[in-house]
Amino acid sequence: MIEVKxxxxxxxxxxxxxxxxxxxxxxxxxxxxxxSGSGKTVLLKSILGLYxxxxxxxxxxxxxxxxxxxxxxxKLRQEIGMVFQGxxxxxxxSVEENVRFPLDMFTTMTYGEKQNRVEFCLDHVNIEKKxxxxxxxxxxxxxxxxxxxxxxxxxxxxxxxxxxxxSGLDPETATVxxxxxxxxxxxxxxxxxxxxxxMNSVIEIGESVLFISNGEKEWVxxxxxxxxxxxxxxxxxxxxxxLYAQLKKGEK
Amino acid sequence: xxxxxxxxxxxxxxxxxxxxxxxxxxxxxxxxHEIDNLGVNSVGIVVIISIFIGGIMTIQYAYSMANPLYxxxxxxxxxxxxxxxxxxxxxxxxILAGKxxxxxxxxxxxxxxxxxxxxxxxxxxxxxSYLILPKVIAVVFIFPFLYILSVFFGLLGGLVTGSLAxxxxxxxxxxxxxxxxxxxxxxxxxxxxxxxxxxxxxxxAYFGYYVHGGALEVGKASTKAVVNTNILxxxxxxxxxxxxxx
Numbered sequence: 056m057i058e059v060k061x062x063x064x065x066x067x068x069x070x071x072x073x074x075x076x077x078x079x080x081x082x083x084x085x086x087x088x089x090x091s092g093s094g095k096t097v098l099l100k101s102i103l104g105l106y107x108x109x110x111x112x113x114x115x116x117x118x119x120x121x122x123x124x125x126x127x128x129x130k131l132r133q134e135i136g137m138v139f140q141g142x143x144x145x146x147x148x149s150v151e152e153n154v155r156f157p158l159d160m161f162t163t164m165t166y167g168e169k170q171n172r173v174e175f176c177l178d179h180v181n182i183e184k185k186x187x188x189x190x191x192x193x194x195x196x197x198x199x200x201x202x203x204x205x206x207x208x209x210x211x212x213x214x215x216x217x218x219x220x221x222s223g224l225d226p227e228t229a230t231v232x233x234x235x236x237x238x239x240x241x242x243x244x245x246x247x248x249x250x251x252x253x254m255n256s257v258i259e260i261g262e263s264v265l266f267i268s269n270g271e272k273e274w275v276x277x278x279x280x281x282x283x284x285x286x287x288x289x290x291x292x293x294x295x296x297x298l299y300a301q302l303k304k305g306e307k
Numbered sequence: 308x309x310x311x312x313x314x315x316x317x318x319x320x321x322x323x324x325x326x327x328x329x330x331x332x333x334x335x336x337x338x339x340h341e342i343d344n345l346g347v348n349s350v351g352i353v354v355i356i357s358i359f360i361g362g363i364m365t366i367q368y369a370y371s372m373a374n375p376l377y378x379x380x381x382x383x384x385x386x387x388x389x390x391x392x393x394x395x396x397x398x399x400x401x402i403l404a405g406k407x408x409x410x411x412x413x414x415x416x417x418x419x420x421x422x423x424x425x426x427x428x429x430x431x432x433x434x435x436s437y438l439i440l441p442k443v444i445a446v447v448f449i450f451p452f453l454y455i456l457s458v459f460f461g462l463l464g465g466l467v468t469g470s471l472a473x474x475x476x477x478x479x480x481x482x483x484x485x486x487x488x489x490x491x492x493x494x495x496x497x498x499x500x501x502x503x504x505x506x507x508x509x510x511x512a513y514f515g516y517y518v519h520g521g522a523l524e525v526g527k528a529s530t531k532a533v534v535n536t537n538i539l540x541x542x543x544x545x546x547x548x549x550x551x552x553x
Binding site: 098100105128129130131132133135139140141143144145146156157159160161216278 | 328329331332418421422423424426428429430432540
């Protein structure tokens with residue numbers, strides 16, 4: 056479980072996070088949604104410690120992350136997997152070396168054990184063996200995202216973060232990625248936080264949805280509740296796409 | 308204020324660069340990769356430039372000393388001392404700042420804008436140390452070898468060009484390059500190469516590591532890195548020459 060309490064963050068006097076509090080449950084796909092520039096990425100990067108918050112608390116289970124020293128943070132980070140918007144795979148090494156990298160860096164496993172783990176992770180995200188030796192630039196965007204997910208789960212993390220994991224993907228591949236993240240979350244009982252503005256993802260895997268607007272928490276609920284919400288800002292966000300307006304009315 | 312901000316941040320970066328590595332084996336693997344990428348891959352350009360400059364200098368010395376009162380051995384001596392003291396150290400470092408420096412800035416800068424550095428940090432890797440330390444050690448290690456290579460091929464270029472152009476015989480040239488040889492010049496230049504190697508790796512790494520934006524900013528950072536490295540090389544050349552040679 057991850058909990059944030061009253062988070063504030065400003066850049067050059069411009070307040071991006073204005074006292075956000077929320078709880079992200081274990082074994083669930085927790086989505087953060089909002090318009091571009093609403094503060095989603097800043098919130099995610101603050102939870103990860105890539106930005107130091109101005110005030111507020113971030114709790115990883117019983118650990119107050121905002122009060123930990125650099126050494127403890129490093130330790131915690133080995134329990135975190137992250138899937139970046141662009142994949143962020145290391146482009147000078149192959150697909151399997153990318154997945155093996157955290158194992159090489161942080162474990163004392165033998166080469167054979169590491170290779171087994173790499174194959175296990177890549178197999179879980181449906182990457183064929185023939186792609187193992189290719190460089191990231193030689194595979195498609197969807198495959199890059201799946202390799203990024205494989206690398207994120209290599210160390211068997213407790214927490215998984217995804218920043219717009221299906222941006223730039225076709226709807227079919229995007230759904231595959233969404234389902235994959237959800238199934239891995241259930242299988243490995245991770246606390247997963249996904250940053251997105253894709254309503255298809257919300258409807259597919261939004262077990263817990265946090266809607267933020269202009270740096271403030273506007274609404275929290277589930278995918279089943281979201282279409283019937285009375286929150287005006289949320290409705291403006293969702294029903295910008297007419298398909299969801301039709302869904303609300305029960306039209307096909 | 309901007310100058311002090313950059314100097315301060317550069318030294319803070321260096322503090323992180325020399326922190327204890329997470330896993331020595333991974334750093335050593337990276338070090339060998341960088342020696343090959345930054346050092347061995349620079350041998351070709353060093354050899355070509357040194358041969359040409361050695362040849363050109365020999366012809367120019369012969370031209371400016373076309374006086375029967377000057378001994379012909381001065382041509383070889385002039386070529387040798389210029390190579391030993393300035394060309395194969397300072398000028399070579401300026402050239403390599405362009406090649407190696409822009410390579411380092413664009414590589415690290417691209418990793419920054421594509422979030423690969425964030426990815427390392429989230430894994431718990433000290434990205435500053437992992438990305439920069441092997442480059443610094445590799446360049447500092449390889450620079451003295453490149454200096455020796457440059458002197459050798461520069462002298463060879465002078466020998467071949469001088470005799471082919473008919474401005475000096477091989478015998479006279481070989482006598483000249485051995486005449487009044489001061490071994491300390493080599494020691495002095497190797498000390499300079501250690502300093503220049505550190506600058507050529509660390510300054511461009513700084514500009515790449517702190518780049519913000521996209522491809523355009525990476526390009527601008529590369530240019531800034533090369534310009535600043537060149538200025539620093541000349542500045543330290545002046546300081547070291549004053550301290551060690553006079």
